[in-house]
Amino acid sequence: MPTHVKRAFKYRFYPTDEQAAELSRTFGCVRKVYNMALAARTEAWARQERVNYNATSAMLTAWKKTEDLAFLNEVSSVPLQQCLRHLQAAFTNFFGKRARYPRFKSKKKSRRSAEYTTSGFRFRDGKLTLAKMAVPLDIVWSRPLPEGVKPSTVTVSQDAAGRWYVSMLCEDPAVTPLPVTDTAVGVDVGLDHLLTLSTGEKIANPRHERRDRARLALAQRRLAKKTKGSANRAKARRKVAKIHARIADRRRDGLHKLTTRLVRENQTIVIEDLTVRNMVKNRSLARAISDAAWSEFRNLLEYKAQWYGREVIAVDRFFPSSKLCSTCGTLQGKMPLHVRTWTCDSCGTTHDRDGNAAKNLLAAGRAVSACGAGVRPQRSSPGGQSATKQEVSRREP
Numbered sequence: 001m002p003t004h005v006k007r008a009f010k011y012r013f014y015p016t017d018e019q020a021a022e023l024s025r026t027f028g029c030v031r032k033v034y035n036m037a038l039a040a041r042t043e044a045w046a047r048q049e050r051v052n053y054n055a056t057s058a059m060l061t062a063w064k065k066t067e068d069l070a071f072l073n074e075v076s077s078v079p080l081q082q083c084l085r086h087l088q089a090a091f092t093n094f095f096g097k098r099a100r101y102p103r104f105k106s107k108k109k110s111r112r113s114a115e116y117t118t119s120g121f122r123f124r125d126g127k128l129t130l131a132k133m134a135v136p137l138d139i140v141w142s143r144p145l146p147e148g149v150k151p152s153t154v155t156v157s158q159d160a161a162g163r164w165y166v167s168m169l170c171e172d173p174a175v176t177p178l179p180v181t182d183t184a185v186g187v188d189v190g191l192d193h194l195l196t197l198s199t200g201e202k203i204a205n206p207r208h209e210r211r212d213r214a215r216l217a218l219a220q221r222r223l224a225k226k227t228k229g230s231a232n233r234a235k236a237r238r239k240v241a242k243i244h245a246r247i248a249d250r251r252r253d254g255l256h257k258l259t260t261r262l263v264r265e266n267q268t269i270v271i272e273d274l275t276v277r278n279m280v281k282n283r284s285l286a287r288a289i290s291d292a293a294w295s296e297f298r299n300l301l302e303y304k305a306q307w308y309g310r311e312v313i314a315v316d317r318f319f320p321s322s323k324l325c326s327t328c329g330t331l332q333g334k335m336p337l338h339v340r341t342w343t344c345d346s347c348g349t350t351h352d353r354d355g356n357a358a359k360n361l362l363a364a365g366r367a368v369s370a371c372g373a374g375v376r377p378q379r380s381s382p383g384g385q386s387a388t389k390q391e392v393s394r395r396e397p
């Protein structure tokens, strides 16, 4: 285990024309290689055979030698290898029932990105130069990289609004675990409120989000009416992407503040385990945005918990958190979604729907934590750093 936590630092950058062309070519090759490897693995899967990373890596070497695919030699081989590792991870998650079957990358909809490990870039004197490039990237250092850190992985991406970003994964010696506390909180996810805590506190969706969503819906309707392939359609698509990006930026800001606060204040945070499989069933726009917010919330929460020696417990979503009275434990019969408050037949307690669910999640999480070996923090030890560091390193992946 590393002594320090890894942390991603993301910055905007402005590529030269040559760099933009090189990166676009690289994104295209990454997509091509990923899709060909996925196709090969899918065919093998149909024959009940498994193809692993090493096999796809050998395929890539062979593809590069063919005339049709010789263009793959024009870009850095590092991102191509990395996308095969990502594909391997996607299959591992699929076999572990944590994710759906991997999907092909589409030219229009998939994220345009390329990942470089240390052999694919040079970081010297605060300047980052990628393989196959003559000059360093023109990065906007919106916050400084901590002194002495070195990136181990660099990811370059372009969002749908055309903005370029570089994310550097670094070991950050500045982050140390917080002293252990005894507080725990349950967090329930909702549609009208972003989150409800077991303390009864409700956290609203970011300001402007309602208005931005209305704008997004309007822009999407306009896009749908434009003729396919027309200049107006491309313009309308950029407009939709811009609103999406604005919603995402504002939401990320809010989620960063919120997760930092929850991790600082609590030793244990219990959340609902909404899997990808369950999330994609409902296709409404509001639902899609709230689901995206939830998975981002969970990501941020989990990595911050790891930095600071905290614990995040995800409770199975089929646990009846809404229907169970958190006071007496009686299960209620029906609980339609429009019911926001209800009174328990048995003990007469009146519950706020989401607050009650959050309390139940907390109780369930405490039960899991008590049973799960190696997950529970060492409460008997003083809140010193050695104990909390151990807690970090023993944490389940």
Ligand SMILES: [Zn+2]
Pocket (backbone or CB within 6 Å): 325, 326, 327, 328, 329, 330, 344, 345, 346, 347, 348, 349
């Ligand atoms: Zn009750």
